[in-house]
Amino acid sequence: MEIISAQNTRVKEWAALQEKKHRDKTGKYIVEGIHLVQEALLAEAEVEILAYDLDKGMPSELKAHLQAVQGMEVIGVSAAVISKCSSTNTPQPVFAVVRKEQQGVEGILVKPDSLVVVLDGVQDPGNVGTIIRSADAAGADGVILGQGCADLYNPKTIRSTMGSMFHLPVVEGDLSVVLPQARERGALLVSTSLTGEDSCYTHDFRGSQWLLIGSEGKGISPETAALVDKSIIIPMAGRAESLNAAMAATILLFEGMRQRGGGGE
Template identity: 90%
Template sequence: MEIMSPQNTRVKEWAGLQEKKHRDKSGKYIVEGIHLVQEALQAEADVECLAFDLDKGMPSELKPLLQAVQGMEVIGVSAAVIAKCSSTNTPQPVFAVVRKEQQGVEAILAKPDSLVVVLDGVQDPGNVGTIIRSADAAGADGVILGQGCADLFNPKTIRSTMGSMFHLPVVEGDLGMILPQARERGALLVSTSLTGEDSCYTHDFQGSQWLLIGSEGKGISPETAALVDKSIIIPMAGRAESLNAAMAATILLFEGMRQRGSHGK
């Protein structure tokens, strides 16, 4: 099948997925570029259709994956269609429309000795995506996005995850309900604070640990702070007052990984 006109109804629908209201209404989102489409296919995400630039042809990296996927439409399109559906200035030659799959928090809660990152009001899509990528790299068991966080399916968040959103559970939910459940199952809720009682290097990361990361400006909300078991500090030798949320999360994740003895590949 081929679609050449940017005015085509389906193209307008795809282009609409750049906006949250259309993503929420349709239950779909868009991933752009060879790498992300490859990750989505390898993870067996629920891909509705894959569109590629007819002039450039199907990227060779994706060809072997197409045989394996059942029930996915493959549509050749013009460069104009790609440009209309893209969120970047230099559009990639391929994109996929993916149906959102409801990730339940139950899978994360059920995991013994879990290392989980919880985001509370982290509004920057680049930071949210980067934290998901770091959580994946450090072998964490999941990421939970509370209210006020950037939308997971925002194209910028997706790009910043570099495909990691397909590697571990990422759940959007109500922290007021989820955190008490985690605690009941033995998780220690840890936040960072400039007045922390322990350094992240002396804190014991064994057992089930849920790391709470708040927004750059305000930190975690008072409601979330009331649930915290322990706050730890990331020691700094220089004069910067604080760290970017994604950097702070990454330092904690990798110290956790080091202490827990999962030395990676």
């Protein structure tokens, strides 16, 4: 099948997925580029439509996956269609329409000795995506997005995850409900603070640990802070006052990985 006109009804529907309200309404989102589409296919995400630039042809990296996916519609489109559906100035030659995965927090809660990252009001999509990528790299068991976080399916968030969103559970949740449930199951709720009682290098990261990361401007909300079991500090030798949320989360995750015996110590 081919679609050439950017005014086509289906193309307008795909382009609308750049907006959160349309993603929420349809339960679908767009991933752009060979790497991300490949990651979605490898993870067996529910890819409904794969659209590729007719002039450039189907990317060779994706050809091997086409037979394996049941019920996926493959459509050749014009550069104008690609451009209309793209969120970047230099559109990629392929994009996919993917159905959101309906997964709850329960899958993360039931894991014993879990290392989990919880984001509270982290609004920058680049930071949210980078934290998901770091959590994946450090072997974390999941990422939970509380209220006020950037949308997981925002094109910038998706790009920043570099495919990691398909590698570990990433779920949205109400922290006032989820955090007490985690604590009941033995998780230690840990946040960072400039007045932390322990350094992240002397804190014991073994056992079930949920790392709470807040926004750069405000930190975690007072409601979330009231649930914290322990706050730790990331020591700094230089004159910078603080680190951005993604950097702070990454340092904690990798120290956690090191202590827990990951990464071949």
